Amino acid sequence: MTTKLTQLLNIKYPIIQAPMFLVSNVAMVTEAMNAGIAGCIPALNYRTFDELRVALKELKANKVDGGSFGFNLIVNKSNIKYKGQLEVICEEGCDFIITSLGSPEETIRQAHAVGIKVFCDVTDLKFAKKVENLGADAAIAVNNEAGGHRGKLSPEDLTGILSKELSIPVISAGGVGCKADIDDMISYGASGVSVGSPFIASLEAGVTEEYKQACVDYGAEDIIMTERISGTPCTVINTPYVQKIGTKSTWIENLLNKNRKLKKWVKMVRFSIGMKATEKAAKKATYKTVWVAGPSIEHTKEILPVKDIITKLTN
Known part of the structure; x- marks a missing residue:
C-alpha cells in the first residue's frame, strides 16, 4: 500500500x-x-x-x-x-x-x-x-x-x-x-x-511475562482511565491493584492543582511517582500491577x- x-x-x-x-x-x-x-x-x-x-x-x-x-x-x-x-x-x-x-x-x-x-x-x-x-x-x-x-x-x-x-x-x-x-x-x-x-x-518487548500475558487475558472492556500515574488521565488495565488504589487524584493534589504557582510542580511530582510505579510493574513481578495499555489488546490472543x-x- x-x-x-x-x-x-x-x-x-x-x-x-x-x-x-x-x-x-x-x-x-x-x-x-x-x-x-x-x-x-x-x-x-x-x-x-x-x-x-x-x-x-x-x-x-x-x-x-x-x-x-x-x-x-x-x-x-x-x-x-x-x-x-x-x-x-x-x-x-x-x-x-x-x-x-x-x-x-x-x-x-x-x-x-x-x-x-x-x-x-x-x-x-x-x-x-x-x-x-x-x-x-x-x-x-x-x-x-x-x-x-x-x-x-x-x-x-x-x-x-x-x-x-x-x-x-x-x-x-x-x-x-x-x-x-x-x-x-x-x-x-x-x-x-x-x-x-x-x-x-x-x-x-522489554517487559515482564506477566504484563504481556495480561494483554492476552484482558480485553477492551478492561481498559479504564486513571489520574494516578501522571496527573493526566491515562489508560491502564483494570487490575485488582488499580481497583484498590482508585483512579482519581488525591484530595491534596486536587487542592494544590488549583494554585497556579504550584500546579506544575504537583504534576511533576505525580509524574515522577507514577512513572516509578509503572516501571516497577513493567520490569519485575510485583503486586502493584499498573499496566498501561489501550483497548486494541482486544485482538491480542x-x-x-x-x-x-x-x-x-x-x-
Missing part, C-alpha cells in the same frame, strides 16, 4: 510501531524495520544520554531498505532531559522524531537542520494547525481509543477533520488491532497508523514475535 506516510519514510506498509514507555526497545524496532514498517522508541526509555547514543548507533547499523526508525520526545518542562536528548538525536541522526506534550517548535528547527522529519502528537484541530504552521511533516491524530494519554474524539471524527483541514499527512493513533482497523483509518483519510498496544505482548504481529496487521 502506497500512501504519503510510506513515501515520507520509504517503508512498505503505512504503519509506525508506536513509542511505548518502558516497552519499546532496539530489538522491537529492528524487527519492525525488517518487516517493512517504521519503529519508534521514547527517548525516556534511556536513563543516560550515552545509552541513548548507543541505541541510535545500533539502529543505524540494523537499518534495512523498506524500514525506518525514530525517537519520541516529551517536549514540555516535565522532561528535564529534553534538550540533551534532542542534541544527541540530531548528532547521531534518525529518520523521524515524534513530539508529545508541548510545543515542537525547537525540535522542528533543530531536526530539520540535519534532515530529520518531525511528526507531532495532536488531539484537536487547533493544535494540529499550530504544528502545521511550525513546519511539522505530519500530524499524529491521537484519538479516544489510544493507549496511554489519549484524545477525546473518535478515530473517525478526529482523522476525518484533520485530513480535510491540513495539508500535511495525518497518522491515526489508537484503535488499531487488526488489518480491518487499518483499512478503516485509511478510509477516514489517514495516511497511516501508529500502533502500540498489540506490540506489548511480543517476544521482543497470544504472545508472538514482532514479525508475526505485523503479518497479522497487514494480511
